[in-house]
Amino acid sequence: MRSVSVVGIAQLPVKKTYTRSLRQLGAAVTRAAMKDAGVDHIDALYASNMLSDELQCQKHVSALIADEAGLDGVEALQIRAATAGGAAALRVAYLAVASGLVDLAMVVGVEKMSEGAATPALAKALDAQRELADGASLISQNAALMWHYFRHYEPPKEALAHFSVNAHLNARSNANALFREAEYKTDDVLNSRMILPPIHLLDCAPICDGAAAVVLAPSDMARNYGKHPVRILASSAATDRFRAFDRQNPLHLTAVQLSSEKAFRQAKLRADDISFLELHDAFSIMACLTLESSGYAAAGEGWRLAADGEIGIGGRIPVCTMGGLKARGHPVGATALYQVCEIVLQLSGRAGPNQVSDAQFGLMQSVGGIASTVLTHIFGV
């Protein structure tokens, strides 16, 4: 296989609502990523989007974006893994370039959640027959995990709120983040509107619109493109029992563990070699559980890293350095591509006030549903 690098990136600022259409956002960010890579053509476009079936009545977004971007005749496919779709598209592009069959691959994620009822559509990441039938949603299942976490480990009541505080702090200096004004303390999280006990509004990533894209190329050709190539050192995917409460221990995310282990093996790195983590903090409980399940903290101890300030930009293991899903925003199908852009900025020393010092290796994790599917990618300069 060929080594693969990211040679171009582009992200549109996350917003509550864009007036531009889904296809226009997808095409705009595609062209911007091509410009960043310094290329005037690509060989294939792999698209990620989760909700257009319901919200835009579109089930063919890959060809739609390719057409709108003027990429005459290009290969275009859509890749999905529920809320981890962006990482799934990245993985397919990685496989395509690694195989030698595709040289320049575009990975574009776009989501326009403002056009309709996103939450019921998101819930279809769960089991319709056995979870939706019981009234479940992604919020309710995360609430259930959070309830179990507090009951089982009895951490202080503000334990998980620290993750939201960190995310909002980091988002303040990210021009592409949705929430750049707010500065919260843990009390603000606990006093925010109760969405579904024990989840408060400030435990949740927002409903929003956004698009991000990256261009991949063989590493040995990377210097021909872009100015800041970053290598993909590992790409892995794993699944778990589909329903969280069919698992022996719902607080241990086996797909996080498996995909992390595979990724560390492929990259020939250990957890503590990683300079910073872009985690899937769609809910604060998920940030905590992914930290624990990928080996960064013992079971029941993940929140301590946040409480002790170890996940801050200057901490031992910075997390969600540009605001994460919580505060940069979580336009679902685009989220992982925002994460890749942020990792590339960190590894090329362009993260501005959010720069992690001596950033050598960045790890990105993407969670589909309640970690039924998890993808892990590791990047390095």
Place this chain on the structure above:
Amino acid sequence: MRSVSVVGIAQLPVKKTYTRSLRQLGAAVTRAAMKDAGVDHIDALYASNMLSDELQCQKHVSALIADEAGLDGVEALQIRAATAGGAAALRVAYLAVASGLVDLAMVVGVEKMSEGAATPALAKALDAQRELADGASLISQNAALMWHYFRHYEPPKEALAHFSVNAHLNARSNANALFREAEYKTDDVLNSRMILPPIHLLDCAPICDGAAAVVLAPSDMARNYGKHPVRILASSAATDRFRAFDRQNPLHLTAVQLSSEKAFRQAKLRADDISFLELHDAFSIMACLTLESSGYAAAGEGWRLAADGEIGIGGRIPVCTMGGLKARGHPVGATALYQVCEIVLQLSGRAGPNQVSDAQFGLMQSVGGIASTVLTHIFGV
């Protein structure tokens, strides 16, 4: 890149309605394909399904099928390209195995169209803003192409009916086909219910349930698995202007042409080296236009191959040898995997009464929407 082979196949008989659930059909055919390949594990599962978002309220079918099939922890992603999704999943599995990163890849397609209103969901393969808003559906757009074809080329009125007659004839001896009883003449097609002028019922592939799966492995390991390995000699994808009537000549399918040319180039074969064609005959006009656009007939002349009997099993270029989408059935997300199974049976001399003599190379074409996306695969022994 590594050469890739199909080492196991499985198909469930296409039916109007299965009582088994989507996940059960997907899991059953996955296990059956593993059995056929003689393997007790796989490294990755790439799933195709088009309509579960609407019909089953499921947006995470890859992990759902992996769980139901008992494939603990396996990589599982879903791949889409509207009505060409099965071929898109095949292509991704091909890329994964070719890259050297995945050894045993499952490609599973499953569709359960009986559970709701399939036709409006299928229409989302079109442009919601500019086609659905005008009342379009896949049927109406195929009807429009057919109307233009007759107006422009003025063939005899039964010109396209020959494709349906051929498909139904071939389906009679395919145990997995939906329609095994009927034997039609062109008059039956022209006298069947008018769906949307000029499309009659017997111009259309049926709404149905089905599941099919294939296992891919590196060709140099293929002899360790299964008994009838078949090589994938080419895999290609291309797009066109998204809306058929934005194209300079809507009767020429550029994505068919481009993906065919790429595939012939990769396989180092010419059109007339191919022993038989599994075309995407969702509508009789589509069978005709794909024949013309992939170089098997001049523009306006594709129907003559059917009228002259050249597409029959014993003809010059057999088409849809096991009944095609028209008569085997078109459970959309599964269709391309049925096609692969049929091609493998042909190339390994196991096609029974439908056997094409001296079958060396089989070509499969998959059409997404109105050929906005087209994939072409070529197989050989």
